[in-house]
Amino acid sequence: RNLTLAVVLPEHNLSYAWAWPRVGPAEALAVEALGRALPVDLRFVSSELDGACSEYLAPLRAVDLKLYHDPDLLLGPGCVYPAASVARFASHWHLPLLTAGAVASGFAAKNEHYRTLVRTGPSAPKLGEFVVTLHGHFNWTARAALLYLDARTDDRPHYFTIEGVFEALQG
Template identity: 50%
Template sequence: MLFWKGVSTFLLALLVLMDLQLLAGRSHPHRRQTRGHHEGRVRQNITLAIILPQTNTEYPWAWPRIGPALERAVQTVNADPTLLPNHHLTYAFKNSEDKDGICSESIAPLMAVDLKLAFDPWAFIGPGCSYTSSPVGLFTTHWDVPMVTAGAPAVAFYGGVYPSITN
């Protein structure tokens, strides 16, 4: 039960961050847009970049644990036109594990750059480990993109060097 409470809090924080970006009028002319089937208005895609361990469930924030909740949240948001009017929520996932299944401080930042170049996401979810979150947090700060993580418990994340991180 505690796990699902944490996931729901995490998703609520993510929705608040996305709503703040929408209110600030953040839009990109190169984002793919589709026609809404109800109102005929242009629908804007919102992409979330997810960087988590893909298979190692020793991490509480691994994809097998978090993925189903994120998929359900995306489906719920897209099914209710009052949550993000004229927007379509989607995500792109990349693995932060090395060949041994451990969070990798060299792989995670490479995955962040790949996701940024390929999808220009509105927010990053993960990575969760302190060593992987540090370089990704510096990138997201530079890109002015929020990063939401359930991990990254190091004290350094609270000092203002990583203003894009919410954990």
């Protein structure tokens, strides 16, 4: 029997920390190590498709991987908007979704949409907790506004990062 890992990550865009050329070698080492630890009748295999950090393409790739490979685990995507769509499918399929991205605060709610999502990387809510702790440690009571460009043409990493800080400081 095969244990199948399905990967939906950007194949060529190295501007993402979780692009396949960066993550692939670690995934290969993990698959090899897990393969040695599995019983003889189990084999670990993986299938990869380029999700391109696209909110259109990544969910379609996840559906293709589910349809043609019936995976036991999904890896990626890391970008917020594609991760949201793929996480909804993964929850519907009762399939674990492991990602180093998906930093937005909304993913912390383990509701029906994100109940199988596991984030291994930093998250905006954790950054917010850190900032609140830092403010408490130094007894800071005033804050400066952080300004950034939010062109809404990309995955909005600045928006989602500061969202966690803003929400934590409001609470």
